Amino acid sequence: xxxxxxxxxxxxxxxxxxxxxxxxxxxxxxxxxxxxxxxxxxxxxxxxxxxxxxxxxxxxxxxxxxxxxxxxxxxxxxxxxxxxxxxxxxxxxxxxxxxxxxxxxxxxxxxxxxxxxxxxxxxxxxxxxxxxxxxxxxxxxxxxxxxxxxxxxxx
Numbered sequence: 712x713x714x715x716x717x718x719x720x721x722x723x724x725x726x727x728x729x730x731x732x733x734x735x736x737x738x739x740x741x742x743x744x745x746x747x748x749x750x751x752x753x754x755x756x757x758x759x760x761x762x763x764x765x766x767x768x769x770x771x772x773x774x775x776x777x778x779x780x781x782x783x784x785x786x787x788x789x790x791x792x793x794x795x796x797x798x799x800x801x802x803x804x805x806x807x808x809x810x811x812x813x814x815x816x817x818x819x820x821x822x823x824x825x826x827x828x829x830x831x832x833x834x835x836x837x838x839x840x841x842x843x844x845x846x847x848x849x850x851x852x853x854x855x856x857x858x859x860x861x862x863x864x865x866x
Contacts, residue, residue, distance in 0.1 A: 717748040724752070728759045729815050735822060742829050746837060756866040758832035759811055767809040769863055771800040773831050773841075774824070780847045780855035795819035835864035 721743060726736035743752055743759075751757060762770070774797035781790035799817040803809050815825050830841040839861035848856040 715748075718744060721748070721752050725759050729812050729825075731815070738822070739825065739829060742826060743833070746833060749836070751836070751866070754866070756864075758829055758864070762809040762811065763865065764804065764809065765865055767800060767804050770828055770831055771797050771804065772860070773844075773862065774800065774827070776855060776859060777827070777843065777847065780844075780852040780859075783852045783854055784847060784850050792819065792824070796824045831862050832864055835862035 718740060722733075722736050722740035725731070725739050725743070726733060729736070729739070731739070739759075752759070754760065756763065756766070774793050778790050778793035778797055781787075781793060796817075796819055799819055800809075800814055803814055803817075811825075811828075814820055814828075827841065827843055830843065834841045834844075840859070841862065844859060848859070
């Protein structure tokens with residue numbers, strides 16, 4: 712990947728907003744820029760900045776849906792991981808503190824969950840479905856396939 716000023720700007724924005732190491736910020740920036748640079752990535756309503764209540768609820772619902780989909784396909788470990796991640800986000804929503812930095816710092820929210828949230832944000836601007844959503848449907852989560860919603864992000 713070629714380092715550009717846009718890439719560096721996004722990487723340092725992520726590092727500041729999430730409070731992660733430069734290595735992690737690099738990986739998240741690389742993922743965030745896979746469809747090209749978009750000024751919305753560093754806006755006030757970005758996935759890396761403060762989330763509105765509606766955006767936070769949409770992300771929490773997506774994670775909850777993945778929990779149910781993994782349960783349907785008998786992948787207990789991933790089901791539990793997404794249950795914990797969605798529950799942590801719902802608790803932050805109840806407390807009114809929906810900062811990605813606070814969410815990323817939660818006990819059960821690791822880089823994999825944060826990557827899925829970034830994919831959710833990106834898919835709201837592209838296909839509407841994350842790669843994980845498509846894969847789990849292909850693996851046989853038919854009930855989830857009937858209930859899944861397109862990704863959405865409001866500004």
